[in-house]
Amino acid sequence: MPLCPACDTARVSAELAESSRTVVNRVWAERLGVSPLAFGAAEPILITRPELTAAVSLRLGATTAVAAPEEALALLRPLAAEQLIAGAALLTALEPLRPQLLGAASLSFLEGQPETPVTGTTWIAAEADVGSVLDQCSGDEREESGLGEMTHRWAAGARRGEPGAAAGYEVWGDGLAHLGVAVAAGARGRGLGALAAAAAASHAWSSGLVPQWRCRLAHRHSARLAERLGFVRAGEQIAINLGAAGEERTTR
Known part of the structure; x- marks a missing residue:
């Protein structure tokens, strides 16, 4: 299956200040449906979201979290944290669910006022x-x-x-x-x-x-x-569509 080669490149490049990291972790934890305290753990966090038709993998700092329906998480549990944020490894593990890469993105955050471009013209x-x-x-x-x-x-x-x-x-x-x-x-x-x-x-x-x-x-x-x-790059996200899981959900 074709895969953007950039999906498995080097990841996080910097640490955020504690105040910013607290905000980032809280908001993303709310979106994923877990406690903000989960971020900071060394072990991967697997979040069962039966309503999803995609697997969403997120890394913030040293913590990797994946939200997906249980049939996808069952296939992902054997993977190490590094593999859970690697496009090729995710697609291989999820092959029974006919996965398709939706996108891989970096997450960057700004701590302070931005560098203002020249505005004379x-x-x-x-x-x-x-x-x-x-x-x-x-x-x-x-x-x-x-x-x-x-x-x-x-x-x-x-x-x-x-x-x-x-x-x-x-x-x-x-x-x-x-x-x-x-x-x-x-x-x-x-x-x-x-x-x-x-x-x-x-x-x-x-x-x-x-x-x-x-x-x-x-x-x-x-x-x-x-x-x-x-902006400081401090995280990354990968979303993978689960074709078979989506079809099963629509026929229930």
Whole structure:
């Protein structure tokens, strides 16, 4: 089965400060349905979620957690922690359930105000023409950015020009600001995405939230943008669709 080669590359690159780590662990624990105290354990955490039709593997710091229906967890229990966050190992173990890789992503977080890009020849405004930026993006780009559902949004453009990038965030668990960014095809390479993202991250941090940047491992440009703004990579996530499990669920 084809697999993105980046799915098994080097993982976590840095540790978060305790205050940020506490927030990140709490919010992700709530989303997975476990106690925040679970993060910090050396042993993998396997979470039975019968309603899921996918296996979601997450690593934060030294802890790996997997949420999936029991038929998937039964196949994953023999795996070591390193294998539970490796795409190839997961796909092999889950072969009886006809798995399909949905995505592998890094998780980065910002501790403080972002590095603000130079704005001498650009403009930034809240909610200004965000829709026109999204209209210039493909359906997949709009969906991946998540901006259509976000309530805190900014647009950026060249001075006296049309908006070329947009960014925003949605609040997760009263602690994380999950960021999304979209850049129109004709406006790439001008720093507008960084400008819009910096505005969103700055607003989130000033509001007492920890900004979160989720980036597919294959999207190196997005990873570089996060690093440029000061985000620290501290986790990763893999989601694998379970075809057989989903079909069984729909016929019950």
